[in-house]
Amino acid sequence: MALTSRHARCFSLVALLLAATPVGCKKAEVRPAPTSDVPPASAVPAGTDACATAGTVTDAVSASYFAAAIPGACLDAKSETRTFGDRGKSTLEELCTTAFDGECEVYRGFGVKRVVGVRYVESLGKQGTVEVYLSQFATNAGALAMFTKRAVGESDPADPKAPKTFGAGDRSAMGTGRGYVWAGDYLIELTYTNDDGSLTQEAFGASAESLLSPIGRAIAKALPRNDTGVPSVRALPVGSMIEGGLAFLPNDAFGIANLGPVGLGYYQDGPARFRIFAIARTDEKTAKADMLLLKSRPKAKPQTGLGDESVAVELDGSTDHPGSHFVVTRVGASVIGVGTEPFTPAQTLDETARRSRLLGLVSALGGTK
Numbered sequence: 058m059a060l061t062s063r064h065a066r067c068f069s070l071v072a073l074l075l076a077a078t079p080v081g082c083k084k085a086e087v088r089p090a091p092t093s094d095v096p097p098a099s100a101v102p103a104g105t106d107a108c109a110t111a112g113t114v115t116d117a118v119s120a121s122y123f124a125a126a127i128p129g130a131c132l133d134a135k136s137e138t139r140t141f142g143d144r145g146k147s148t149l150e151e152l153c154t155t156a157f158d159g160e161c162e163v164y165r166g167f168g169v170k171r172v173v174g175v176r177y178v179e180s181l182g183k184q185g186t187v188e189v190y191l192s193q194f195a196t197n198a199g200a201l202a203m204f205t206k207r208a209v210g211e212s213d214p215a216d217p218k219a220p221k222t223f224g225a226g227d228r229s230a231m232g233t234g235r236g237y238v239w240a241g242d243y244l245i246e247l248t249y250t251n252d253d254g255s256l257t258q259e260a261f262g263a264s265a266e267s268l269l270s271p272i273g274r275a276i277a278k279a280l281p282r283n284d285t286g287v288p289s290v291r292a293l294p295v296g297s298m299i300e301g302g303l304a305f306l307p308n309d310a311f312g313i314a315n316l317g318p319v320g321l322g323y324y325q326d327g328p329a330r331f332r333i334f335a336i337a338r339t340d341e342k343t344a345k346a347d348m349l350l351l352k353s354r355p356k357a358k359p360q361t362g363l364g365d366e367s368v369a370v371e372l373d374g375s376t377d378h379p380g381s382h383f384v385v386t387r388v389g390a391s392v393i394g395v396g397t398e399p400f401t402p403a404q405t406l407d408e409t410a411r412r413s414r415l416l417g418l419v420s421a422l423g424g425t426k
Contacts, residue, residue, distance in 0.1 A: 168195035288337035330398035
């Protein structure tokens with residue numbers, strides 16, 4: 058069935074709604090993602106090529122990051138470049154009131170320094186547009202934290218409807234009409250809209266993907282790279298990780314004050330689902346403090362035969378659910394834990410299996426006792 062213009066706009070609106078709370082296993086809260094203060098582009102008359110004259114990015118700092126044209130689209134000649142923060146036309150305070158609706162303080166909490174907004178339009182009389190926000194953060198960790206908040210939220214990464222990767226930057230994710238790319242200390246956010254009332258839902262999704270993927274890849278490739286990485290994420294095993302199944306909790310992980318930064322991975326091995334988290338510290342004293350926080354949790358039980366010290370603990374529980382059960386150990390300056398999977402309790406690992414998997418991880422770290 059063909060969509061009305063109103064329905065097409067609804068797809069765009071739905072694409073803008075994403076979970077914005079830290080990763081855990083509570084039901085996700087849907088909140089609005091960044092929105093633009095710039096009025097929507099006028100529909101291009103049929104047969105008119107909006108890319109007969111491509112636009113330009115007037116920001117000297119970032120102009121080289123945005124290709125004037127890609128196959129099927131170009132920079133909108135009728136749209137102005139918006140810049141906020143460091144060397145921008147507007148301040149970060151103005152970012153809160155104009156471009157980012159409701160979540161500006163989250164970006165600032167993760168250390169956003171600068172934001173650039175541009176628009177691409179489809180060529181050959183099509184009516185699609187892509188709003189792009191490029192945010193630079195003080196650290197790679199800040200950019201990754203915002204990426205995983207957008208791309209993972211509290212949803213199950215194994216859900217068929219979950220965002221999928223598309224080969225851009227360090228990590229990428231795409232849902233219907235919405236794309237994200239993490240590239241070093243940058244976060245790229247792309248939103249596709251189309252007021253063509255003849256589009257089906259499938260056609261809308263295909264048209265969005267045909268533009269979001271190449272635009273995201275082109276921008277990520279042009280960015281200056283700061284490949285310092287995020288140690289707690291690098292410490293996670295790669296094998297068996299579910300596509301898109303990575304979260305990064307920079308602080309207060311699992312609702313525990315001062316715990317983190319934590320890399321959290323979602324895994325599947327055959328029918329078994331489980332999670333692994335890692336904290337990579339630069340010194341043993343700080344790692345011991347992390348373990349003390351975990352050992353101080355209600356119902357925590359000391360364990361033996363694993364690493365330098367270990368504990369079985371319940372994390373991210375609430376009055377709504379019993380929480381997730383982790384077996385956690387410290388090996389020198391590293392803390393690692395294997396836990397249950399909240400989305401598939403019937404398939405998750407029991408404590409014996411969690412301990413067995415953790416034993417293998419500890420052995421790899423050289424800390425088996």
